[in-house]
Amino acid sequence: MSGGRAPQMQGAVARSPFPPIASFALLSDCHTGALVAPDGAIAWLCPPRFDAPSVFATILDRQAGYFRFGPFDVNAPSARAYEPGTNVLVTTWKTPTGWAEVRDALTILPRSEPDSTTPHTRAPTDDDAAHCLVRTVTCLDGHVEMELLCEPVFDYGRIEADWDAVDLLTATASGGGIALRLRSDLPLGVQGGHVRARHTLRAGERAFCSLSWADDLAGPATFDEAEGELDTTVAYWRDWLADATIPDHPWREALERSALTIKGLTYMPTGATVAALTTSLPETPGGERNWDYRYNWIRDSSFTVQALHYLDLDWEADEFVEFLAGLEANDDGSLQIMYGIDGRRDLTETTLDHLTGYRGARPVRIGNGAFAQRQNDLYGAVLDAILMHARRSQRVPRTLWPVIRSQAECAAAAWREPDQGIWEARGEPQHYVSSKIMCWVALDRASKLAQLVGADDETTRWRGVADEIAADILAEGVSERGVLRQHYGTDALDASALLAAIYGFLPPDDERLRATVLAIADELTADGFVLRYRTEETDDGLSGREGTFLICSFWLVSALTIIGEGARAHALMEKLLRIASPLGLLAEELDTETGQHLGNFPQAFSHLALIEAARRIIMIERLLEFS
Template sequence: MECAPVFDYGREPAHWTYPDGGYRAARATGGGTDLLLTTDTNIGFEGSLATSRTLLKEGEWRYVALSWSEHAPPADVDEALERLTWTEHHWRHWLDRGDFPDHRWLPYLQRSALTLKGLTFAPTGAIAAAATTSLPETPGGGRNWDYRYSWIRDSALALWALYALGFDWEANDFFYFVAEAAEAAGGHLQIMYGVDGRSTLDEEVLPHLDGYEGAYPVRIGNGAYDQAQHDVWGAAVGAIYQYVRSRDRLDDRLWSIVVTQVEAALEHWRGPGRGPWEVRGEPQHFTTSKIACWLAADRGARLAVLRGDAKREDRWRRAAEEIREDVLAHAVDDRGVLCQHYATTGLDASLLLMPIVGFLSPDDPRCRATVLAIADELTQDDLVLRYLVEDTDDGLSGEEGTFTICSFALVSALAVIGEVDRATALCEKLLSSASSLHLYAEEIDPHSGRHLGNFPQAFTHLGLIQAVMNIVRAERRAARR
């Protein structure tokens, strides 16, 4: 056994001591963190390395545990095995609480639910976007970001997915995290926060580290946290709308947050922003950002009905219609396809949300044309790109793989507009691309099937849940005919 932890991202080696005078427990300290190594063999130290060596005969067991929490480590082999068994039973019991459809794709839904639970920070309920930083979107490339934060953008979809699967407790915990952030920020909601609620996420390059297979740079923090993005208000109001739908009650605190977020969206929707993909190029009038502001006004008006505020309902509905008319006047090309922003005819996969959130009816020719244009023109081997990097000023260089959340969004959009067979075929292909544990990174190389980017990716698994549930519902509708 060899254990050589390093702290502070490799900048501080471990210092080992024996905490109880014996040789079967060792403590490593560094970077303000303590790790406890326990085993039923004797531990020795070689600088920052802890080692142990033993001879095992057939039928014999040994154990080793590395712990860093308030829970005491196992005392012997029997307790270690008992804890493993208890852990397995615990997660099976947790899954039994869910409301899963009896469907051939059940294992993918269960694994996605487990992934979201595993990415949840229990003290706050926040769901991290991924568990890693700087796994490359292009092998050896520079599109390497820190995703160990919680994006407000993901909140409405996360609540929809968790409520749809019957995990109300987890959904409510995440909702409270979003509501507290929105309440504290007023109309200046950030696009992401630390899972502990902190708002400052300064980005830093670690020059002494190479990433996976030599990818560089390795980053901690995320400089996009203070970008001006117009989708946050729609995400916050959409999250409250999902929460209220689950209980049909809107208290004074939540109503105050709704009013603040809707008014912020109406104040800013006419201006340019960085778009849903946090581009680092010049701000533009991104179509999806306008739709997000429409979402804030539309869902706000619906909540105003529940609140009995006819005056705000009327004003917000008229504002939502004004935003819709502006988008349809400036973002639709000659083919009737909605484009990435007002100054381009390029496509953007984020517009697949349009039929899902109801910005246009699924029967609207512009809705169908946009979904089918993305399916036919913004794909590689049927998998969806966010946008064409050569047509988009994202402030970066290099290529990127297909975004798996976008491919799952295409499944949902195709199902919503009635292209169920095509949606089902694409979903089958995407599910076949899962890892051996049914996990997904952020992107998939369409040629090799290799997963790229941070892993596992919450947003991808949220998209999977939505896509599979849309297929399930479409199949049930067809069976009733």
């Protein structure tokens, strides 16, 4: 059935209130991801890849697809945790009659043949996505009545599933050009648009279900096979994390979870990283600041490469740089501000008006119209990433020199022009100071890269342009009180000015840098957490307030460390770590009035900034230990 909103179905849909954003758990197979609600329902899943249409989307509309495997009529678990060092979730349930434990994962298995579901454009690794969600349950004590309820609604809740019962334990759902194969050792009953099973497990008894979207719809057919695939997935994540170098520090757990989250948001076939798993989770409760983040933002590149190299995840860093090198440029040689995870350029934005949105926040958007904006900061992000990677690998690949040259020349041509700024404001273009700083970064890094390859003419010319940009910023971008402005012609503060410290635009002992960092810390915060800017002072083309931005708060930690305010930086870092979700995940924003996470979830940039801030503090601590 297709066209329009799927009809209202009775008895099988989620009618509960929307859970808090921070209460969801992330599952990933590095091709797509799922969010698991506290009640055990899959609230978000887009097979076979991150940016595909959803089949389960109760996080955006309580009628838009639902898949629960848990105790009947019990919705609050006793405990939820990841198996240590993994993205495999374990949920423990206490019912009036017993105890049960459910394990959930998007499975990753040894690769036996090329992936035809989501083909690789990079060299495939030894392990790859099985394109299957596997769920097992074990009754630990007493007896527990388990329920399986699977109700996909394809194409973002627009197409009801057409079910076909293969046998008593297998059924196939199809719609919107995709098929799902459900298997279980519980007898399945097909009822209209959903499949249901109920069975009472006694102490020691076990059951499973699996949902496959692989081309051949392969998946485990028995509990032992399901458990084996979960164990193999656990081994994959732990082996991967073992290759990372995580400091022996009280923040180790947060760093490990951030590393696992960033890896979980990486699209293995190309090396691209999505900004977040979701679309349209609101930045303003009930408001219009709802965006699709399932794409790769070029400005994330320097933080991504830096974090990966800091953790000694050099393979992932190399894959990401190769993704950057292969992107199709605009006619003038510049890169877009964002691309699809397959490198596509057209991310035309549309709205899904049939969905209610998370807690009524509308519109729900897919695609992102900001892809066509001019944002002059991206040149610096790309070239900073390439310089870091070149220094780490001790080489500048031949394929990267054209990218270096084109981005440097674009920055040299564009730095005098206004743009939409790092925050993608939808108001009038301005001469944003952070954009000018990032153009300086572009020419500064380009000149150093040119020096590495012996291109003397470019070294001198690009250094000269960098010096010209710096002089212009210090002449026009500093207020009378010696603080970096948001943009020329205003004295408004903007958290992006903290990039002046992080990228080394000004030395740590420069009074203008110190004044800027302290002004942001004291005047652009709510309960100690940093706002991007004051919405009443900034024409961003939107209405409504927004929460504090976690990335900006981590930037402040880094900046405070750089200017020597170590104690203040450490205290803010500890405060930030305390507001992570119960599973260690971070959204984009925090509403300090309610303590609720806001925006798409989990947010890669927040976790990247966490790693950057922790790196700086830990480095200082280590130096002090040996001084």
